[in-house]
Amino acid sequence: MTLVALVVFGLGVAARAVPLIEARFLATKSARWIWEGRDRRDVSPTAFLAVRDFAVETVPARARVLVTADEEYVLFLNGQRVAAGSWERGTKLDVVEVGALLQPGHNRLVAELRSGRGAGGFLLRLEDGDGRLLAETGEDWRIFRIGHPGIVRGWLPLARALYDPPEIPTGEPAVSWGSPPTGIWGRPVAGAPVPVWSALQAGPPLPAAPPEGLVKKPPQVLFDWGESVAGYLTIAALPKKELQVGLLFTGDTPPDPQQDRPSGMVLLLPRQQEWQAARPGRFRYALVVGIASPTRASAQPVDAAVLPRLWPAVHPPEGVFGIAPPPLRTPVEDVVWGKFESVPGVAGSE
Template identity: 30%
Template structure:
Protein backbone atom coordinates (compact mmCIF):
# COMPACT_ATOMS: atom_id res chain seq x y z
CA UNK A 1 0.00 0.00 0.00
CA UNK A 2 1.36 3.42 -0.97
CA UNK A 3 1.12 5.89 1.92
CA UNK A 4 3.10 8.64 0.15
CA UNK A 5 0.30 11.09 -0.76
CA UNK A 6 -1.52 10.53 2.53
CA UNK A 7 1.69 11.02 4.52
CA UNK A 8 2.51 14.13 2.51
CA UNK A 9 -0.94 15.61 3.18
CA UNK A 10 -0.69 14.78 6.87
CA UNK A 11 2.74 16.35 7.04
CA UNK A 12 1.48 19.53 5.39
CA UNK A 13 -1.45 19.75 7.81
CA UNK A 14 0.89 19.23 10.75
CA UNK A 15 3.23 21.96 9.49
CA UNK A 16 0.34 24.41 9.11
CA UNK A 17 -0.87 23.58 12.61
CA UNK A 18 2.60 24.06 14.06
CA UNK A 19 2.95 27.41 12.28
CA UNK A 20 -0.41 28.53 13.64
CA UNK A 21 0.60 27.51 17.14
CA UNK A 22 4.01 29.09 16.77
CA UNK A 23 2.70 32.47 15.63
CA UNK A 24 0.28 32.51 18.53
CA UNK A 25 3.13 32.20 21.05
CA UNK A 26 4.84 35.25 22.58
CA UNK A 27 8.21 36.05 21.06
CA UNK A 28 7.53 34.34 17.71
CA UNK A 29 7.95 36.14 14.40
CA UNK A 30 4.89 38.08 13.25
CA UNK A 31 4.12 40.19 10.21
CA UNK A 32 5.26 43.80 10.73
CA UNK A 33 2.62 45.97 12.40
CA UNK A 34 1.35 48.97 10.39
CA UNK A 35 2.51 51.10 13.32
CA UNK A 36 6.15 50.01 12.98
CA UNK A 37 8.13 50.00 16.22
CA UNK A 38 5.44 51.95 18.13
CA UNK A 39 4.53 50.41 21.48
CA UNK A 40 1.50 50.82 23.68
CA UNK A 41 2.58 52.94 26.66
CA UNK A 42 0.98 54.36 29.78
CA UNK A 43 1.95 55.93 33.08
CA UNK A 44 3.76 54.08 35.85
CA UNK A 45 0.61 53.98 37.98
CA UNK A 46 2.43 55.11 41.13
CA UNK A 47 0.15 57.03 43.45
CA UNK A 48 -2.92 56.50 41.25
CA UNK A 49 -6.11 55.27 42.87
CA UNK A 50 -7.26 52.09 41.07
CA UNK A 51 -10.45 52.51 39.05
CA UNK A 52 -10.58 56.30 39.40
CA UNK A 53 -10.68 58.71 36.42
CA UNK A 54 -7.29 60.13 35.50
CA UNK A 55 -5.65 62.41 32.94
CA UNK A 56 -1.99 62.66 31.98
CA UNK A 57 0.30 64.56 29.62
CA UNK A 58 2.75 62.32 27.72
CA UNK A 59 5.47 63.85 25.55
CA UNK A 60 8.60 63.26 23.50
CA UNK A 61 11.12 65.39 21.59
CA UNK A 62 12.50 64.21 18.25
CA UNK A 63 14.90 65.56 15.64
CA UNK A 64 14.42 66.10 11.90
CA UNK A 65 17.34 66.89 9.56
CA UNK A 66 14.99 68.99 7.42
CA UNK A 67 11.32 69.95 7.22
CA UNK A 68 9.31 67.33 5.27
CA UNK A 69 8.80 68.23 1.63
CA UNK A 70 5.98 65.72 1.19
CA UNK A 71 3.44 64.02 3.43
CA UNK A 72 3.96 63.31 7.11
CA UNK A 73 1.29 61.22 8.82
CA UNK A 74 0.55 61.18 12.53
CA UNK A 75 -1.20 58.00 13.69
CA UNK A 76 -2.64 57.96 17.20
CA UNK A 77 -5.08 56.16 19.46
CA UNK A 78 -5.56 56.27 23.23
CA UNK A 79 -7.73 54.23 25.55
CA UNK A 80 -9.94 56.08 26.32
CA UNK A 81 -9.51 59.61 24.87
CA UNK A 82 -6.72 61.83 23.58
CA UNK A 83 -5.86 65.35 22.43
CA UNK A 84 -2.69 65.86 20.36
CA UNK A 85 -0.34 68.85 20.32
CA UNK A 86 2.52 69.11 17.84
CA UNK A 87 5.03 71.92 18.39
CA UNK A 88 2.44 73.76 20.48
CA UNK A 89 -0.42 73.39 17.98
CA UNK A 90 -3.46 71.49 19.24
CA UNK A 91 -4.44 69.58 16.13
CA UNK A 92 -6.62 66.57 16.85
CA UNK A 93 -8.73 64.71 19.38
CA UNK A 94 -10.39 61.32 19.44
CA UNK A 95 -11.30 58.20 21.39
CA UNK A 96 -10.60 54.48 21.31
CA UNK A 97 -13.21 52.29 19.62
CA UNK A 98 -12.51 48.60 19.67
CA UNK A 99 -12.07 47.09 16.21
CA UNK A 100 -12.00 50.42 14.34
CA UNK A 101 -8.93 51.81 12.53
CA UNK A 102 -6.81 54.21 14.54
CA UNK A 103 -6.82 57.91 13.64
CA UNK A 104 -4.35 59.36 11.17
CA UNK A 105 -3.65 63.03 10.36
CA UNK A 106 -1.57 65.04 7.89
CA UNK A 107 0.97 67.08 9.89
CA UNK A 108 3.82 67.90 7.47
CA UNK A 109 3.10 71.64 7.67
CA UNK A 110 3.64 71.61 11.46
CA UNK A 111 7.08 69.97 11.40
CA UNK A 112 10.37 71.81 11.06
CA UNK A 113 14.09 71.21 10.91
CA UNK A 114 15.70 70.47 14.26
CA UNK A 115 13.90 69.64 17.49
CA UNK A 116 10.14 68.96 17.45
CA UNK A 117 7.84 68.11 20.36
CA UNK A 118 4.88 65.73 20.26
CA UNK A 119 2.57 66.04 23.29
CA UNK A 120 -0.53 63.96 23.93
CA UNK A 121 -3.08 64.55 26.66
CA UNK A 122 -4.65 61.17 27.52
CA UNK A 123 -7.77 60.69 29.65
CA UNK A 124 -9.28 57.53 31.10
CA UNK A 125 -12.44 57.06 33.19
CA UNK A 126 -11.14 53.92 34.91
CA UNK A 127 -7.52 54.67 35.86
CA UNK A 128 -5.59 52.40 33.52
CA UNK A 129 -5.20 52.85 29.77
CA UNK A 130 -2.86 52.90 26.82
CA UNK A 131 -1.43 55.21 24.17
CA UNK A 132 -0.10 54.25 20.73
CA UNK A 133 1.24 56.91 18.36
CA UNK A 134 3.91 57.86 15.87
CA UNK A 135 4.76 59.98 12.84
CA UNK A 136 5.58 58.39 9.49
CA UNK A 137 7.36 60.39 6.78
CA UNK A 138 6.84 59.94 3.05
CA UNK A 139 9.86 57.62 2.77
CA UNK A 140 8.37 55.24 5.36
CA UNK A 141 10.68 56.24 8.21
CA UNK A 142 9.24 57.01 11.65
CA UNK A 143 11.27 59.66 13.51
CA UNK A 144 9.10 59.31 16.61
CA UNK A 145 6.94 56.50 18.01
CA UNK A 146 5.62 55.75 21.47
CA UNK A 147 8.25 53.76 23.38
CA UNK A 148 10.24 53.73 26.61
CA UNK A 149 11.85 57.11 25.78
CA UNK A 150 8.61 58.99 26.43
CA UNK A 151 7.93 60.84 29.67
CA UNK A 152 4.73 61.92 31.41
CA UNK A 153 3.45 64.40 33.95
CA UNK A 154 0.17 64.69 35.83
CA UNK A 155 0.03 68.50 35.66
CA UNK A 156 -0.73 70.78 32.72
CA UNK A 157 1.98 73.35 31.89
CA UNK A 158 1.46 75.38 28.65
CA UNK A 159 5.19 76.14 28.46
CA UNK A 160 5.97 72.44 28.38
CA UNK A 161 3.37 71.76 25.68
CA UNK A 162 4.65 74.63 23.51
CA UNK A 163 8.27 73.53 23.83
CA UNK A 164 9.32 76.62 25.78
CA UNK A 165 10.91 74.40 28.44
CA UNK A 166 13.57 71.85 27.52
CA UNK A 167 12.73 68.34 28.70
CA UNK A 168 16.09 68.18 30.46
CA UNK A 169 15.15 71.26 32.50
CA UNK A 170 11.71 69.78 33.24
CA UNK A 171 13.16 66.44 34.40
CA UNK A 172 12.09 66.89 38.07
CA UNK A 173 8.41 67.02 37.04
CA UNK A 174 8.59 64.19 34.46
CA UNK A 175 8.48 60.43 35.03
CA UNK A 176 9.25 57.42 32.81
CA UNK A 177 6.33 55.69 31.12
CA UNK A 178 5.34 52.04 31.40
CA UNK A 179 5.59 50.02 28.18
CA UNK A 180 2.86 47.46 27.45
CA UNK A 181 4.41 46.29 24.15
CA UNK A 182 3.90 46.38 20.38
CA UNK A 183 0.58 45.42 18.81
CA UNK A 184 -1.03 42.97 19.13
CA UNK A 185 -0.97 43.19 22.91
CA UNK A 186 -3.46 43.22 25.77
CA UNK A 187 -7.11 44.08 25.26
CA UNK A 188 -6.30 46.16 22.15
CA UNK A 189 -5.22 43.27 19.93
CA UNK A 190 -4.24 44.03 16.35
CA UNK A 191 -4.52 47.58 15.03
CA UNK A 192 -5.16 48.99 11.58
CA UNK A 193 -4.48 52.51 10.41
CA UNK A 194 -7.35 54.61 9.09
CA UNK A 195 -7.80 57.09 6.26
CA UNK A 196 -5.63 60.20 6.24
CA UNK A 197 -7.37 63.25 7.69
CA UNK A 198 -6.55 66.92 7.89
CA UNK A 199 -5.80 68.32 11.36
CA UNK A 200 -9.03 69.09 13.16
CA UNK A 201 -10.14 72.66 12.56
CA UNK A 202 -12.20 72.71 15.75
CA UNK A 203 -9.44 74.43 17.69
CA UNK A 204 -9.21 77.43 15.36
CA UNK A 205 -12.72 78.11 14.13
CA UNK A 206 -16.41 78.23 15.00
CA UNK A 207 -17.58 80.79 17.53
CA UNK A 208 -19.32 79.76 20.75
CA UNK A 209 -23.04 79.10 20.88
CA UNK A 210 -25.06 81.48 23.00
CA UNK A 211 -25.67 80.16 26.52
CA UNK A 212 -29.28 80.87 27.41
CA UNK A 213 -29.07 80.07 31.09
CA UNK A 214 -26.43 78.94 33.58
CA UNK A 215 -27.84 78.11 37.01
CA UNK A 216 -27.10 75.90 39.96
CA UNK A 217 -28.97 72.62 39.92
CA UNK A 218 -30.15 71.87 43.47
CA UNK A 219 -32.25 68.90 42.36
CA UNK A 220 -29.23 67.01 41.03
CA UNK A 221 -28.16 64.06 43.16
CA UNK A 222 -24.50 64.61 44.01
CA UNK A 223 -22.00 62.03 45.14
CA UNK A 224 -19.58 62.82 48.01
CA UNK A 225 -16.99 65.34 46.90
CA UNK A 226 -19.24 67.11 44.37
CA UNK A 227 -19.51 70.50 45.99
CA UNK A 228 -21.22 72.35 43.16
CA UNK A 229 -23.13 71.78 39.96
CA UNK A 230 -24.36 73.80 37.00
CA UNK A 231 -27.10 73.26 34.45
CA UNK A 232 -26.52 74.85 31.03
CA UNK A 233 -29.64 75.19 28.88
CA UNK A 234 -28.93 75.95 25.20
CA UNK A 235 -32.62 76.53 24.51
CA UNK A 236 -32.64 74.24 21.46
CA UNK A 237 -30.79 71.28 20.01
CA UNK A 238 -27.21 72.08 19.01
CA UNK A 239 -24.59 69.86 17.38
CA UNK A 240 -20.86 70.09 17.87
CA UNK A 241 -17.98 69.36 20.21
CA UNK A 242 -18.66 70.37 23.80
CA UNK A 243 -16.07 72.68 25.33
CA UNK A 244 -15.89 73.80 28.97
CA UNK A 245 -13.78 76.51 30.60
CA UNK A 246 -13.51 76.83 34.37
CA UNK A 247 -11.27 77.73 37.27
CA UNK A 248 -8.71 74.92 37.74
CA UNK A 249 -9.63 72.78 40.72
CA UNK A 250 -7.97 70.15 42.89
CA UNK A 251 -7.26 66.81 41.24
CA UNK A 252 -8.91 64.67 43.91
CA UNK A 253 -12.46 66.00 43.47
CA UNK A 254 -14.98 63.66 41.83
CA UNK A 255 -16.70 65.29 38.84
CA UNK A 256 -19.53 64.26 36.57
CA UNK A 257 -20.88 65.34 33.19
CA UNK A 258 -24.36 64.77 31.80
CA UNK A 259 -25.06 65.56 28.14
CA UNK A 260 -28.81 65.63 27.48
CA UNK A 261 -31.13 65.75 24.49
CA UNK A 262 -34.90 65.86 25.03
CA UNK A 263 -34.42 64.79 28.69
CA UNK A 264 -32.40 61.71 27.67
CA UNK A 265 -29.02 62.13 29.38
CA UNK A 266 -25.67 60.40 28.92
CA UNK A 267 -23.90 60.30 32.28
CA UNK A 268 -20.14 59.86 32.62
CA UNK A 269 -17.14 60.99 34.70
CA UNK A 270 -15.67 64.38 33.81
CA UNK A 271 -11.92 63.72 33.57
CA UNK A 272 -9.83 66.89 33.88
CA UNK A 273 -6.08 67.42 33.60
CA UNK A 274 -4.81 69.08 36.81
CA UNK A 275 -3.91 72.72 36.18
CA UNK A 276 -5.67 72.98 32.82
CA UNK A 277 -8.62 75.43 32.82
CA UNK A 278 -10.41 73.81 29.85
CA UNK A 279 -11.93 70.51 28.73
CA UNK A 280 -13.00 69.44 25.24
CA UNK A 281 -15.01 66.38 24.32
CA UNK A 282 -13.51 63.76 22.01
CA UNK A 283 -16.62 63.45 19.80
CA UNK A 284 -19.27 65.57 18.14
CA UNK A 285 -22.67 65.19 19.78
CA UNK A 286 -26.18 66.62 19.65
CA UNK A 287 -27.60 68.07 22.88
CA UNK A 288 -29.79 70.79 24.33
CA UNK A 289 -28.75 70.70 28.00
CA UNK A 290 -25.48 70.05 29.82
CA UNK A 291 -25.12 69.39 33.55
CA UNK A 292 -21.66 69.79 35.07
CA UNK A 293 -21.10 68.62 38.65
CA UNK A 294 -18.01 68.99 40.84
CA UNK A 295 -16.59 72.10 39.09
CA UNK A 296 -16.77 75.05 41.52
CA UNK A 297 -16.58 77.86 38.95
CA UNK A 298 -17.85 77.09 35.45
CA UNK A 299 -16.99 80.08 33.26
CA UNK A 300 -17.87 79.15 29.67
CA UNK A 301 -19.72 76.37 27.86
CA UNK A 302 -19.51 76.15 24.06
CA UNK A 303 -20.66 73.85 21.29
CA UNK A 304 -18.06 74.17 18.54
CA UNK A 305 -18.82 73.11 14.97
Protein backbone atom coordinates (compact mmCIF):
# COMPACT_ATOMS: atom_id res chain seq x y z
CA MET A 1 0.00 0.00 0.00
CA THR A 2 2.89 2.31 0.78
CA LEU A 3 4.27 1.90 -2.75
CA VAL A 4 0.84 2.56 -4.28
CA ALA A 5 0.43 5.67 -2.16
CA LEU A 6 3.84 6.95 -3.22
CA VAL A 7 3.00 6.36 -6.89
CA VAL A 8 -0.32 8.18 -6.58
CA PHE A 9 1.37 11.05 -4.74
CA GLY A 10 4.09 11.24 -7.39
CA LEU A 11 1.54 11.33 -10.20
CA GLY A 12 -0.31 14.13 -8.43
CA VAL A 13 2.87 16.17 -8.03
CA ALA A 14 3.75 15.58 -11.69
CA ALA A 15 0.27 16.63 -12.84
CA ARG A 16 0.69 19.93 -11.02
CA ALA A 17 4.28 20.45 -12.14
CA VAL A 18 3.75 19.89 -15.87
CA PRO A 19 1.62 23.04 -16.42
CA LEU A 20 4.16 25.12 -14.46
CA ILE A 21 7.05 23.77 -16.51
CA GLU A 22 5.13 24.24 -19.78
CA ALA A 23 4.23 27.82 -18.82
CA ARG A 24 7.94 28.73 -18.80
CA PHE A 25 8.00 28.21 -22.56
CA LEU A 26 4.82 30.17 -23.35
CA ALA A 27 4.95 33.81 -24.46
CA THR A 28 2.37 34.65 -21.77
CA LYS A 29 4.01 32.44 -19.08
CA SER A 30 1.49 31.86 -16.25
CA ALA A 31 -1.25 34.21 -17.55
CA ARG A 32 -4.70 32.61 -17.71
CA TRP A 33 -7.59 33.07 -20.12
CA ILE A 34 -10.39 34.95 -18.31
CA TRP A 35 -13.94 36.14 -19.02
CA GLU A 36 -17.06 37.32 -17.26
CA GLY A 37 -19.15 34.80 -15.34
CA ARG A 38 -22.21 33.79 -17.39
CA ASP A 39 -24.34 30.80 -18.28
CA ARG A 40 -22.49 28.93 -21.02
CA ARG A 41 -25.78 28.40 -22.83
CA ASP A 42 -26.27 32.18 -23.09
CA VAL A 43 -25.22 33.27 -26.59
CA SER A 44 -26.51 36.84 -26.35
CA PRO A 45 -24.00 39.61 -27.17
CA THR A 46 -21.95 41.01 -24.31
CA ALA A 47 -19.56 43.86 -23.53
CA PHE A 48 -17.87 44.63 -20.23
CA LEU A 49 -14.70 45.98 -18.60
CA ALA A 50 -11.98 43.77 -17.12
CA VAL A 51 -9.82 45.72 -14.65
CA ARG A 52 -6.60 45.08 -12.74
CA ASP A 53 -4.71 47.40 -10.38
CA PHE A 54 -1.01 46.77 -9.78
CA ALA A 55 1.89 48.60 -8.15
CA VAL A 56 5.31 49.48 -9.58
CA GLU A 57 8.03 50.51 -7.15
CA THR A 58 10.54 51.63 -9.77
CA VAL A 59 9.38 52.39 -13.30
CA PRO A 60 11.35 50.20 -15.72
CA ALA A 61 13.06 51.70 -18.72
CA ARG A 62 11.04 49.39 -20.96
CA ALA A 63 7.89 47.32 -20.62
CA ARG A 64 5.71 45.49 -23.09
CA VAL A 65 2.21 44.05 -23.07
CA LEU A 66 1.31 40.83 -24.88
CA VAL A 67 -2.45 40.62 -25.36
CA THR A 68 -5.32 39.16 -27.32
CA ALA A 69 -9.06 38.67 -26.84
CA ASP A 70 -11.82 36.63 -28.44
CA GLU A 71 -13.77 38.30 -29.98
CA GLU A 72 -12.26 41.78 -29.55
CA TYR A 73 -10.70 44.20 -27.08
CA VAL A 74 -9.64 47.81 -26.54
CA LEU A 75 -6.91 48.14 -23.89
CA PHE A 76 -6.16 51.13 -21.65
CA LEU A 77 -3.21 51.68 -19.29
CA ASN A 78 -3.56 54.49 -16.75
CA GLY A 79 -6.38 56.03 -18.76
CA GLN A 80 -4.55 55.96 -22.10
CA ARG A 81 -5.57 53.72 -24.98
CA VAL A 82 -2.58 51.53 -25.83
CA ALA A 83 -3.84 48.75 -28.11
CA ALA A 84 -6.86 47.12 -29.72
CA GLY A 85 -7.46 43.96 -31.66
CA SER A 86 -9.43 40.77 -32.15
CA TRP A 87 -8.77 37.04 -32.17
CA GLU A 88 -9.19 34.58 -35.01
CA ARG A 89 -7.70 31.15 -35.46
CA GLY A 90 -4.01 31.60 -36.18
CA THR A 91 -3.91 35.16 -34.78
CA LYS A 92 -0.71 36.03 -32.91
CA LEU A 93 -0.54 38.05 -29.72
CA ASP A 94 -0.47 41.82 -30.08
CA VAL A 95 2.82 43.11 -28.64
CA VAL A 96 3.04 46.79 -27.66
CA GLU A 97 5.74 48.79 -25.86
CA VAL A 98 4.10 50.64 -22.95
CA GLY A 99 6.98 51.55 -20.62
CA ALA A 100 6.43 55.29 -21.07
CA LEU A 101 2.90 55.03 -19.65
CA LEU A 102 3.83 53.32 -16.38
CA GLN A 103 4.06 55.42 -13.23
CA PRO A 104 5.55 54.89 -9.77
CA GLY A 105 3.05 53.34 -7.36
CA HIS A 106 -0.52 52.69 -8.47
CA ASN A 107 -1.23 51.63 -12.08
CA ARG A 108 -4.40 50.35 -13.72
CA LEU A 109 -5.08 48.15 -16.75
CA VAL A 110 -8.59 48.25 -18.25
CA ALA A 111 -9.75 46.11 -21.15
CA GLU A 112 -13.07 46.76 -22.85
CA LEU A 113 -14.09 43.30 -24.03
CA ARG A 114 -16.83 42.44 -26.52
CA SER A 115 -18.31 39.30 -27.99
CA GLY A 116 -21.23 39.01 -30.36
CA ARG A 117 -21.86 35.42 -29.28
CA GLY A 118 -21.51 35.91 -25.51
CA ALA A 119 -18.63 33.49 -25.02
CA GLY A 120 -15.02 34.62 -25.27
CA GLY A 121 -11.65 34.92 -23.60
CA PHE A 122 -9.02 37.50 -22.69
CA LEU A 123 -5.29 36.84 -22.24
CA LEU A 124 -2.62 39.37 -21.20
CA ARG A 125 0.87 39.57 -19.79
CA LEU A 126 2.65 42.83 -18.90
CA GLU A 127 6.38 42.48 -18.31
CA ASP A 128 9.41 44.73 -18.01
CA GLY A 129 12.32 44.77 -20.43
CA ASP A 130 13.98 41.86 -18.60
CA GLY A 131 10.84 39.71 -18.79
CA ARG A 132 9.87 40.19 -15.14
CA LEU A 133 6.13 40.06 -14.48
CA LEU A 134 4.24 43.28 -13.76
CA ALA A 135 0.66 42.06 -14.29
CA GLU A 136 -1.17 39.16 -15.94
CA THR A 137 -4.71 37.92 -16.41
CA GLY A 138 -6.18 35.71 -13.70
CA GLU A 139 -9.04 35.44 -11.21
CA ASP A 140 -7.85 38.60 -9.43
CA TRP A 141 -9.16 40.80 -12.26
CA ARG A 142 -12.49 42.55 -11.67
CA ILE A 143 -15.41 42.59 -14.11
CA PHE A 144 -17.67 45.63 -14.54
CA ARG A 145 -20.75 45.51 -16.78
CA ILE A 146 -21.20 49.27 -16.91
CA GLY A 147 -19.17 52.12 -18.38
CA HIS A 148 -17.73 54.70 -15.98
CA PRO A 149 -14.93 57.21 -16.71
CA GLY A 150 -13.49 56.72 -13.23
CA ILE A 151 -12.83 53.05 -13.96
CA VAL A 152 -10.87 53.73 -17.15
CA ARG A 153 -9.00 56.76 -15.81
CA GLY A 154 -8.11 55.05 -12.55
CA TRP A 155 -9.59 57.32 -9.89
CA LEU A 156 -12.58 55.12 -9.00
CA PRO A 157 -11.64 52.40 -6.46
CA LEU A 158 -12.42 48.85 -7.54
CA ALA A 159 -13.84 48.00 -4.11
CA ARG A 160 -17.09 49.82 -3.44
CA ALA A 161 -17.29 51.65 -0.09
CA LEU A 162 -20.22 51.17 2.30
CA TYR A 163 -21.73 54.61 1.73
CA ASP A 164 -21.12 54.94 -2.01
CA PRO A 165 -24.22 56.06 -3.97
CA PRO A 166 -25.97 53.39 -6.08
CA GLU A 167 -24.65 54.80 -9.36
CA ILE A 168 -21.12 53.72 -8.38
CA PRO A 169 -20.64 50.40 -10.22
CA THR A 170 -19.91 47.14 -8.43
CA GLY A 171 -17.39 44.68 -9.83
CA GLU A 172 -17.15 40.92 -9.54
CA PRO A 173 -14.26 38.43 -9.87
CA ALA A 174 -13.26 37.25 -13.32
CA VAL A 175 -13.80 33.63 -14.30
CA SER A 176 -10.70 31.75 -15.45
CA TRP A 177 -10.78 29.30 -18.36
CA GLY A 178 -7.27 28.11 -17.45
CA SER A 179 -3.75 28.53 -18.77
CA PRO A 180 -2.87 28.09 -22.44
CA PRO A 181 -3.24 25.97 -24.39
CA THR A 182 -6.94 25.71 -23.62
CA GLY A 183 -10.18 25.64 -25.57
CA ILE A 184 -9.98 26.74 -29.19
CA TRP A 185 -7.15 29.21 -28.59
CA GLY A 186 -4.12 26.93 -28.71
CA ARG A 187 -0.61 28.04 -27.77
CA PRO A 188 -0.10 31.83 -27.72
CA VAL A 189 2.63 33.09 -30.03
CA ALA A 190 3.95 36.65 -29.88
CA GLY A 191 3.52 38.71 -33.01
CA ALA A 192 5.74 41.50 -34.31
CA PRO A 193 5.71 44.59 -32.05
CA VAL A 194 3.41 47.43 -33.07
CA PRO A 195 3.57 51.03 -31.85
CA VAL A 196 1.48 52.16 -28.91
CA TRP A 197 -1.83 53.81 -29.89
CA SER A 198 -0.56 57.41 -29.59
CA ALA A 199 2.36 56.65 -31.92
CA LEU A 200 0.06 55.00 -34.49
CA GLN A 201 -1.96 58.13 -35.10
CA ALA A 202 -1.29 60.03 -38.33
CA GLY A 203 -2.99 63.35 -37.74
CA PRO A 204 -6.21 64.38 -36.00
CA PRO A 205 -9.46 62.38 -36.25
CA LEU A 206 -11.44 62.93 -39.45
CA PRO A 207 -15.06 63.79 -38.59
CA ALA A 208 -17.92 62.61 -40.74
CA ALA A 209 -20.62 64.99 -41.92
CA PRO A 210 -23.62 65.35 -39.59
CA PRO A 211 -25.47 62.02 -39.63
CA GLU A 212 -28.44 61.34 -41.86
CA GLY A 213 -31.24 59.53 -40.05
CA LEU A 214 -33.14 57.10 -42.27
CA VAL A 215 -36.84 56.63 -41.56
CA LYS A 216 -36.72 52.86 -41.24
CA LYS A 217 -37.02 50.12 -38.68
CA PRO A 218 -34.76 49.23 -36.96
CA PRO A 219 -33.27 52.76 -36.64
CA GLN A 220 -30.57 53.45 -39.20
CA VAL A 221 -28.09 56.34 -39.22
CA LEU A 222 -25.72 56.97 -42.13
CA PHE A 223 -22.37 58.78 -41.79
CA ASP A 224 -20.51 60.13 -44.85
CA TRP A 225 -16.89 61.37 -44.96
CA GLY A 226 -17.18 62.66 -48.53
CA GLU A 227 -14.26 60.48 -49.65
CA SER A 228 -12.67 57.17 -48.74
CA VAL A 229 -10.78 57.20 -45.42
CA ALA A 230 -8.68 54.54 -43.67
CA GLY A 231 -8.37 54.22 -39.91
CA TYR A 232 -10.14 53.37 -36.67
CA LEU A 233 -13.81 54.28 -36.47
CA THR A 234 -15.32 55.95 -33.39
CA ILE A 235 -19.09 56.38 -32.97
CA ALA A 236 -20.66 58.55 -30.28
CA ALA A 237 -24.20 57.90 -29.05
CA LEU A 238 -26.52 58.93 -26.25
CA PRO A 239 -25.85 56.69 -23.24
CA LYS A 240 -28.50 54.20 -22.15
CA LYS A 241 -29.09 52.18 -18.99
CA GLU A 242 -28.81 48.92 -20.90
CA LEU A 243 -26.33 47.39 -23.34
CA GLN A 244 -26.84 48.88 -26.80
CA VAL A 245 -26.50 46.37 -29.64
CA GLY A 246 -26.09 47.49 -33.24
CA LEU A 247 -24.79 46.41 -36.62
CA LEU A 248 -22.14 48.29 -38.60
CA PHE A 249 -22.05 48.42 -42.40
CA THR A 250 -19.17 50.21 -44.13
CA GLY A 251 -18.15 50.73 -47.74
CA ASP A 252 -17.37 53.22 -50.48
CA THR A 253 -21.04 53.24 -51.54
CA PRO A 254 -24.06 53.64 -49.24
CA PRO A 255 -24.61 50.18 -47.69
CA ASP A 256 -27.88 48.30 -48.04
CA PRO A 257 -28.45 46.34 -44.80
CA GLN A 258 -31.00 44.08 -46.48
CA GLN A 259 -28.48 42.97 -49.11
CA ASP A 260 -25.02 43.48 -47.58
CA ARG A 261 -23.39 41.56 -44.78
CA PRO A 262 -22.42 43.65 -41.72
CA SER A 263 -18.75 44.55 -41.45
CA GLY A 264 -18.92 44.44 -37.67
CA MET A 265 -20.94 44.96 -34.51
CA VAL A 266 -21.41 47.98 -32.27
CA LEU A 267 -21.74 47.07 -28.59
CA LEU A 268 -22.07 50.01 -26.20
CA LEU A 269 -21.87 49.35 -22.47
CA PRO A 270 -24.58 50.79 -20.24
CA ARG A 271 -23.85 54.53 -19.67
CA GLN A 272 -21.10 54.45 -22.31
CA GLN A 273 -21.03 57.33 -24.79
CA GLU A 274 -18.41 56.18 -27.31
CA TRP A 275 -17.72 52.99 -29.20
CA GLN A 276 -14.19 52.57 -30.57
CA ALA A 277 -13.37 50.02 -33.27
CA ALA A 278 -10.88 47.29 -32.42
CA ARG A 279 -9.62 47.05 -36.01
CA PRO A 280 -9.10 49.70 -38.70
CA GLY A 281 -11.12 49.83 -41.88
CA ARG A 282 -11.29 51.64 -45.22
CA PHE A 283 -14.62 53.26 -46.10
CA ARG A 284 -16.48 56.40 -47.10
CA TYR A 285 -19.82 55.49 -45.55
CA ALA A 286 -20.67 53.96 -42.18
CA LEU A 287 -24.24 52.83 -41.54
CA VAL A 288 -25.23 52.07 -37.94
CA VAL A 289 -28.34 49.90 -37.58
CA GLY A 290 -30.18 49.24 -34.33
CA ILE A 291 -28.80 52.05 -32.13
CA ALA A 292 -31.36 54.81 -31.76
CA SER A 293 -29.24 57.91 -31.28
CA PRO A 294 -25.74 57.92 -32.82
CA THR A 295 -24.69 61.57 -32.71
CA ARG A 296 -21.34 61.71 -34.53
CA ALA A 297 -18.58 59.60 -36.01
CA SER A 298 -14.90 60.04 -36.77
CA ALA A 299 -12.08 58.03 -38.30
CA GLN A 300 -8.62 58.11 -36.72
CA PRO A 301 -6.01 57.77 -39.49
CA VAL A 302 -2.95 55.70 -38.63
CA ASP A 303 0.61 55.37 -39.91
CA ALA A 304 0.39 54.01 -43.47
CA ALA A 305 3.52 51.89 -42.94
CA VAL A 306 1.87 50.01 -40.05
CA LEU A 307 -1.69 49.89 -41.39
CA PRO A 308 -1.34 46.64 -43.44
CA ARG A 309 -0.35 44.77 -40.25
CA LEU A 310 -3.52 45.95 -38.49
CA TRP A 311 -6.10 44.85 -41.07
CA PRO A 312 -8.36 41.99 -40.02
CA ALA A 313 -7.33 38.62 -41.43
CA VAL A 314 -9.02 37.59 -44.69
CA HIS A 315 -9.86 33.90 -44.88
CA PRO A 316 -10.65 31.96 -48.08
CA PRO A 317 -14.25 30.77 -48.37
CA GLU A 318 -15.01 27.42 -46.80
CA GLY A 319 -17.23 24.77 -48.35
CA VAL A 320 -17.23 22.46 -51.34
CA PHE A 321 -14.71 23.53 -54.02
CA GLY A 322 -14.15 26.80 -52.15
CA ILE A 323 -17.80 27.87 -52.52
CA ALA A 324 -18.99 29.26 -49.21
CA PRO A 325 -22.37 28.11 -47.87
CA PRO A 326 -25.09 30.72 -47.31
CA PRO A 327 -24.13 32.77 -44.22
CA LEU A 328 -26.13 32.26 -41.03
CA ARG A 329 -27.31 35.21 -38.98
CA THR A 330 -25.13 35.97 -35.98
CA PRO A 331 -26.54 36.49 -32.46
CA VAL A 332 -26.01 40.25 -32.90
CA GLU A 333 -28.10 40.23 -36.09
CA ASP A 334 -30.79 38.24 -34.29
CA VAL A 335 -30.93 40.84 -31.51
CA VAL A 336 -31.07 43.84 -33.87
CA TRP A 337 -33.55 42.47 -36.41
CA GLY A 338 -35.53 40.45 -33.89
CA LYS A 339 -36.77 43.56 -32.07
CA PHE A 340 -38.74 44.64 -35.13
CA GLU A 341 -41.27 43.16 -37.50
CA SER A 342 -39.15 44.20 -40.48
CA VAL A 343 -36.72 41.37 -41.22
CA PRO A 344 -34.42 41.41 -44.28
CA GLY A 345 -35.65 39.11 -47.00
CA VAL A 346 -39.24 38.97 -45.71
CA ALA A 347 -42.01 40.45 -47.84
CA GLY A 348 -43.38 43.65 -46.41
CA SER A 349 -40.19 44.71 -44.68
CA GLU A 350 -39.17 48.29 -45.10
